[in-house]
Amino acid sequence: MISVGIVGGTGYTGVELLRLLLRHPNVQVNVLTSRTEDGRRVDDMFPSLRGHTDLKYSDLNIEQLKQCDVVFFATPHGVAMKHAEELVAANTKVIDLAADFRLQNLVQFEKWYGMQHACPELLKDSVYGLSELNREKIKQANVIGNPGCYPTTVQLGLAPLFKHSDTLVKPESIIIDAKSGVSGAGRKASMGMIYTENADNFKAYGVAGHRHHPEIVEALENISGQTGVFDQILFVPHLVPMIRGMLSTIYVDLTDAGAAVDLQTWYEQFYANESFVDVMPENSSPETRSVRGANQLRIALYKPQPKKLVVLVAQDNLVKGAAGQAVQNMNLMFSFAETAGLEGIGLLP
Amino acid sequence: MISVGIVGGTGYTGVELLRLLLRHPNVQVNVLTSRTEDGRRVDDMFPSLRGHTDLKYSDLNIEQLKQCDVVFFATPHGVAMKHAEELVAANTKVIDLAADFRLQNLVQFEKWYGMQHACPELLKDSVYGLSELNREKIKQANVIGNPGCYPTTVQLGLAPLFKHSDTLVKPESIIIDAKSGVSGAGRKASMGMIYTENADNFKAYGVAGHRHHPEIVEALENISGQTGVFDQILFVPHLVPMIRGMLSTIYVDLTDAGAAVDLQTWYEQFYANESFVDVMPENSSPETRSVRGANQLRIALYKPQPKKLVVLVAQDNLVKGAAGQAVQNMNLMFSFAETAGLEGIGLLP
Amino acid sequence: MISVGIVGGTGYTGVELLRLLLRHPNVQVNVLTSRTEDGRRVDDMFPSLRGHTDLKYSDLNIEQLKQCDVVFFATPHGVAMKHAEELVAANTKVIDLAADFRLQNLVQFEKWYGMQHACPELLKDSVYGLSELNREKIKQANVIGNPGCYPTTVQLGLAPLFKHSDTLVKPESIIIDAKSGVSGAGRKASMGMIYTENADNFKAYGVAGHRHHPEIVEALENISGQTGVFDQILFVPHLVPMIRGMLSTIYVDLTDAGAAVDLQTWYEQFYANESFVDVMPENSSPETRSVRGANQLRIALYKPQPKKLVVLVAQDNLVKGAAGQAVQNMNLMFSFAETAGLEGIGLLP
Amino acid sequence: MISVGIVGGTGYTGVELLRLLLRHPNVQVNVLTSRTEDGRRVDDMFPSLRGHTDLKYSDLNIEQLKQCDVVFFATPHGVAMKHAEELVAANTKVIDLAADFRLQNLVQFEKWYGMQHACPELLKDSVYGLSELNREKIKQANVIGNPGCYPTTVQLGLAPLFKHSDTLVKPESIIIDAKSGVSGAGRKASMGMIYTENADNFKAYGVAGHRHHPEIVEALENISGQTGVFDQILFVPHLVPMIRGMLSTIYVDLTDAGAAVDLQTWYEQFYANESFVDVMPENSSPETRSVRGANQLRIALYKPQPKKLVVLVAQDNLVKGAAGQAVQNMNLMFSFAETAGLEGIGLLP
Structure with a gap:
């Protein structure tokens, strides 16, 4: 049993971490912080937790957090980087679900997040927590930048095309x-998020630019070893009137080499040993x-034209796209079974 | 490990049973039947199960079912009663999620379900599977009639008022x-159920009469020991544009005796030892x-007038209102921990 | 052509008034105010209006409003009563869609709305704008208190029972x-209203008390001429995951006299000449x-027991429950056809 | 006043035609057919129409239809082509909302719709009813093939790029x-369409091929005058959990010439005189x-890269994507104001 702290427990990634960690066989959640709810029982705020925990929110107390083996930051961008060094110095591992440790490129970080990085040295030592692609580094890491939800779908959806070859597609x-x-937008009282502005409606957003674009670019550069070719990829996010769920439809031009490969088999082999990535049979729609x-993340492939590939990638943005992947990373860091606490079956219908 | 069969695995209660039973520590699902999908993998039909099972549908084969320790019927009304006797004779327990073993009153059964009962003798020996109220009988039962979803909310919402006293309310x-x-209407291709007929819409249905009315009447008679007083209760169901979930708002006139009791405490004590019934604090709204x-089923109480009680009762109609309660009954019948396989936390948001 | 002003044009009743008034044959909207959006085009805020108007928001300017023949207040409670006297003195009629002119009982007003009334004398002269029940008074009125959405359903749902008789029901x-x-909760950036807190969810709210209760009581007293008997009626509102729409399910005990009446015919005759109240055939579910x-408001009646009546009442809370009824009242006040601008057919699906 | 008939009045395009035509100043709907509902009042089936019409369904009677000035077919594919010749011979105009008169390429028609065309000669004389692009031909037409919903967004979204030039984009x-x-899938009782299979869910469908692909190809060939270059365009439709609404996100590579043009102005000028096509300001998201x-159809343009254009196109699939465009075509054919009966403002929220 390790001791776990969660900083920022009033948002959706916070309560999702609790849903997973309170049933995890190897952990005990001992600290749960909130700036606004100090002293309140968490199950008063989230009645779904009634009967599962007596935890109360407390103000962030760094000494308390240092007693933990690992601290998750389910906070706005910019919080984790203020505390990470002190925690690591106390031998407490850090998993940040915000963006503080996602981008190595500090110019991009400052441009998109509007703040200077507080600990660039620690950032260099941190590991980008895309579990399937960086597994070995994650096992050794003290600080994890948990990936953004969109970038998770893109990386797992495209990694097979780049990992063994740089000639299959035109990047x-x-x-x-x-x-x-x-x-995906969190638990925030803003006009754009209210029910009546989103239900029975569909729209694109962030077309002129979105924070996940530089993260996707940097990640694909790392996966492929190629630089300078991903900057012009297009990324257009849309808002669906549903609570959870994310689908990325990715279009790629194949090279002659790529067109000649049996990509269905290629993907199946690439992910053959992965518990949480499912390459669906041909003609599936995740x-x-x-x-x-x-x-869980599910992938399906289509080739509507000989040299055009469509990759469909589905996940729950709060689980494989956030809290679930964070727990998966924790499992790797502490040598637990990678699937521990993550074996729940999707709720359908 | 016991061996489990599910008859009728293509509906929502069927796939919900699988979601719960595939992660249950004490059972192995060995048989899954379907009239229409013989030979098809269940995870082809319900991709949420991919990676969790290799089960295939098979035609109903009574000899196979007899090899099971318990068989769940997640079928339309009238199927379980055709097979129950033969299964019980083979020492296989039966849990019917349809209505075949809910009503002891055969006149009502025939009136509301349009069929004669196939095994009235076995019906007499069967037990109505409202786990919290009939726990000891369930432990001994061979055949369980799993309660309807609405009746579950009504019984657990009102039982404390009747169980220790017949003078608190005016029935x-x-x-x-x-x-x-x-x-709640199942997985059926009917015009009334399509998305565009239900989304962004609200209506009452079955106002002139609903099958769950006689079940509620009979159940309240059993709970209270009173007869003839419940026939005129009103039951008006409504359809909410959401996938899962049920809320019953129950209005009761209190007697002078009832008005004098601290009902909040009364309810809390009544359910003090129950894992799956949650009496929420005053001023809560489940x-x-x-x-x-x-x-899980949650209850909240209000007394807007000194002699008027409002009971709010919430549950997931597919879990405590169907498949979850069926598993809870199985746990009782086989002396497993009552909470085994049922400890999952509600998905919020 | 009359000249119309709208105070508070950034909420849902404001934009709904615009949807109706911009297509109304007898009016010109000349003023549209907002404290926060001064100078902004309204179709920039609500693109559904693009191509239909060039209106811009302006700060509230009382002199401008005095030039209007009628001013609608689509504002929070407490705004209209600050300006009504000055407008009426300038011969400008006032229709308040908030609560300032709904309750004659000032004790209740102060209790539920937390403010003292600014113009109690004008309040006495104002008319409660339930169009069908107060038509003649509305025609003569200078100030209208447009009814709350819930009270509209209750009054039109119950009026026939009281209007010709005080002996049909037990109030x-x-x-x-x-x-x-x-x-129904308006356009407000509060946590309780965000999409992810409301979608796929159902709950009661305001069970311990709701502002529309005293309005319902006062209205039923006026309709029936009876006092002191309505205070103990129960009113429990619930929140449905849909954008628009309201259904009230009303339960009433009939007297012997009431049980002997053919209430279906009674209601049909009562509303025979009304364009906007539809008594549906027996066995309907609005x-x-x-x-x-x-x-439009639709009513259906059921008598599940000889002496128990169930009245189902459906409306669009933003139209007959707010902006539509306000326009209907304006039509009466200015001797336009009562249906002018209100003939649109419901959007189904 | 012209006399109108509607064949197939029980689907969503049928009831939407009624919503528009019953309020149209120049038409009288005299015939409404249904194979299954002969004799039933249409407002019994669709209570939204109560108070607006006394129409009853009747069996299809060709002599009755010949009395009409125009007949709309809101039927499955293959019905209109059986009756069109006889109607045209009787001087009755035909507007088919299904696919019978959309494709001139009969090989494609037979491939995608699984039937032989019944009147290829009449097909040649028919006009494809994309109102804005084929206005003059529509005015003279006897038979209109009303465009598919997706193709309408694509054509209006891309037409400016091709109409004055063939060198702006790489087709x-x-x-x-x-x-x-x-x-968009109509009113059909199929399992894939039920509420619980679609709510809170998102997926692609028809990725391997969709009937609207050949329609898009043929239409773009006609618009551009280029052939053989559009066959390889990709078209991937997705299903959104909402009732109405369609958004197409279209990606196009610009040529050097195209990159040099101010496309925002180009589009605004192209549609300057159109009532139903709205080119939104820069940085808008329809x-x-x-x-x-x-x-109404709204367009917004983005150039995230100098040579990459993103066109966002939104419409209501049942209005500009079906029944509304059909009425617009009727207005053109009978020299009514093009906007007659189509001036309603979008319902927001």
């Missing part, structure tokens, strides 16, 4: 038409509800 | 204004999403 | 189990979508 | 990532709800 052709449920509440 | 005053998500996917 | 038995879409966007 | 690069509400119920 500059990549178009990511992505769709997310509303919980539905977001098939992964509702589950730490 | 003839009871009004049940009930609201259900669409999954939301259906707080039990989404969880075998 | 103290009335229970109103009401359900509203989320737009769906909220059947009135989506339409100034 | 083979076009990718259409389209999203539709569920009503929401489907902004056109809910309205015969």
Whole structure:
């Protein structure tokens, strides 16, 4: 049993971490912080937890957090980087679900998040927590930057094309038409998020630029070893009137070499040993509800033209796209079974 | 490990049983039948199960079912009663999620379900599977009639008023204004159930009469020991544009004795030892999403007038209102921990 | 052509007034105010209006408003009563869609709205704008208190029982189990209203007390001429995951006299000449979508027991429950056809 | 006043035609047919129409239809072509909302619709009813093939790029990532359409091929005058959990010439005189709800890279994508004001 702290327990990634960690066989959640709810029982705020925990929110107390083996930051961008060094110095591992440790490129970080990085040295030592692609580094890491939800779908959807080869696709052709449920925007009282502004409605957003674009670019550069070719990929996110769920429809031009490969088999082999990545049979269409509440990502492939590939990637943005992947990373860091606490089946219907 | 069979695995209660039983520590699902999908993998039909099972549908084969320790019938009304005797004779327990073993009153059964009962003798020996109220009988039962979803909310919402006393309320005053998500109607291709007929819409249905009315009457008679007083209670169900979830708003006139009792404490004590019934604090409003996917029922009480009680009862109609309660009954019948396989936390948001 | 002003044009009743008034044959909207959006085009805020108007928001300027023949207040409670006297003195009629002119009982007003009334004398001269019940007074009125959405359903649902007789029902038995879409709460950035807190969810709210209770009591007293008997009626509102729509399920105990009357015919005759109240045939269930966007209210009656009546009442809370009824009142005040601008058909599906 | 008939009045395009035509100043709907509902009042089936019409369904009677000036076919594919010749011979104009007169390429028609065409000669004389692009021909037409919903968004979204020039874009690069509400699939009792299979869910469908692909190809060939270059465009439709609404996100590679043009101005000028096509200001995102119920299509343009164009196109699939465009075509054919009966404002929220 390790001791776990969660900083920022009033948002959706916070309560999702609790849903997973309170049933995890190897952990005990001992600290749960909130700036606004100090002293309140968490199950008063989230009655779904009634009967499962007596935890109360407390103000962030760094000494308390240092007693933990690992601290999750389910906070706005910029919080984790203020405390990470002190925690690591106390031998407490840090998993940040915000963006503080996602981008190595500090120019991009400052541009998109509007703040200077507080600990660039620690950032260099941190590991980008895309579990399947960086597994060995994650096992050794003290600080994890848990990936953004959209970038998770793109990386796992495209990694097989780059991992063993740099000649299958034309990288500059990549178009990511992505769709997310509303919980991707967090638990915030803003006009744009209210029910009556989103129900029975569909729209694109962030077309002129979105924070996940530089993260996708940097990640694909790391995966492929190629630089300078991903900057012009298009990424257009859309908002779906649903609570959870994310589907990325990715369009890629194949090279002659790529067109000659049996990509269905290629993908199946690439992910053959992965518990949480499912390459579906040909002619499948991954539905977001098939992964509702589950730490699972499903992929399907289509070649509507000999040299054009369509990759469909579905996940629950709060699980494999956030809290679930964070727990998966924790499992790796502490040598637990990678699937511990993550074996729940998606809620369908 | 016991061996389990499920008859009728293509509906929502069937796939929900699988979601719960595939993660249950004490059972192995060995048989899954379907008239229409013989030979098909269940995870082809319900991709949420991919990676969790290799089960295939098979035609109903009574000899196979006899090899099971228990068989769940997640079928239309009238199927379980055709096979129950033969299974019981083979020492296989039966849990019917349809109505075949809910009503002891055969006149009502024939009136509301349009069929004669196939095994009235076995019906007499069967037990009505409202786990909390009939626990000891369930432990000994060979055949369980798993309660209807609405009747579960009514019984657990009103039982404390009758169990220790027959003088707290005026039974003839009871009004049940009930609201259900669409999954309560099952997985059926009928015009009334299509998305565009239900989304962004609200209506009452079955106002002139609903099958759950006689079940509620019979159940309240059994709970209270009173007869002839419940026939005139009103039960008006409504359809909510949501997938899962049920809320019953129950109105009861209190007697002078009832008005004098601290009903909040009374209810809390009545359910003090129950894992799956949650009496919420005063001024609470149970939301259906707080039990989404969880075998949990939440109750809140209000007294807007000194002699008028409002009882709010929320559950997930597919879990505590169907498959979850069926598993709870199985746990009782086989002396497993009553909570085994039912400890999942509700999915919020 | 009359000249119209709208105070508070950024909320849902404001934009709904615009949807109706911009297509109204007898009016010109000349003023549209907002404290926060001064100078902004209204179709920039609400693109549904693009191509239909060049109106811009302006700060509230009382001199401008005095140039109007009528001013609608689509504002929070407490705004209209600050300006009404000055407008009336300038011969400008006032229609308040908030609560300032709904309650004659000032004790109740102060209790529920937390403010003292600014113009109690004008309040006495104002008319409660339930168009069908107060038509003649409305025609003569200078100030209209437009009814609350819930009270509209209750009054039109129960008026026939009281209007010609005080012996048909037991008034103290009335229970109103009401359900509203989320737009009933307005356009406000609060946590309780965000999409992910309301979608796929159902709950009661305001069970311990709701502002519309005293309005319902006062209105039923006026309709029936009886006092002191309505205070104990129960009113329990619920929140439905839909945008628009309201259904009230009303339970009433009939007297012997009431049980002997053919209430279906009674209601049909009562509303025979009304354009906007539809008494549906027996065994109907009014769906909220059947009135989506339409100034229409539909009623259906059931007698599940000889002496128990169930009245189902459906409307669009933003139209017959707010902006539509306000326009209907304006039509009466200015001797336009009562249906002018209100003939649109409900949007189904 | 012209006399109108509607064949197939029980589907969503049928009831939407009624919603528009019953309020149209120049028409009288005299015939409404249904194979299954002969003799039933249409407002019994669709209570939203109560108070607006006394129409009853009748069996299809060709002599009755010949008395009409125009007949709309809101039927499955293959019905209109059986009756069109006889109607045209009787001087009755025909507007088919299904696919019988959309494709001139009979090989494609037979491939995608699985039937031989019944009147290929008449097909040659028919006009494809994309009102804005074929206005003059429509005015002279006897038979109109009303466009598919997706093709309408694509044509109006791309027409400016081709109409005055063939050198602005690389046609083979076009990718259409389209999203539709569920009503696009019509009113059909199939398992895939039920509420619980679609709510809170998102998926692609028809990725391997969709009937609207050949229609898009043929239409773009006609618009551009180029052939052989559009066959390889990608079209991937998705299903959004909403009732109405369609958004197409279209990706196009620009040529050097195209990159040099101010496309925002180019589009605004192209559609300057159109009532139903709205080129939104830069940085807009057209929401489907902004056109809910309205015969309106909104376009926004983005150039995230100097040579890459993203075109966002939103419409209500049942209005500008079906019934509204059909009425617009009728207005053209009978020299009514093009906007007659189509001036309703979108329902927001």
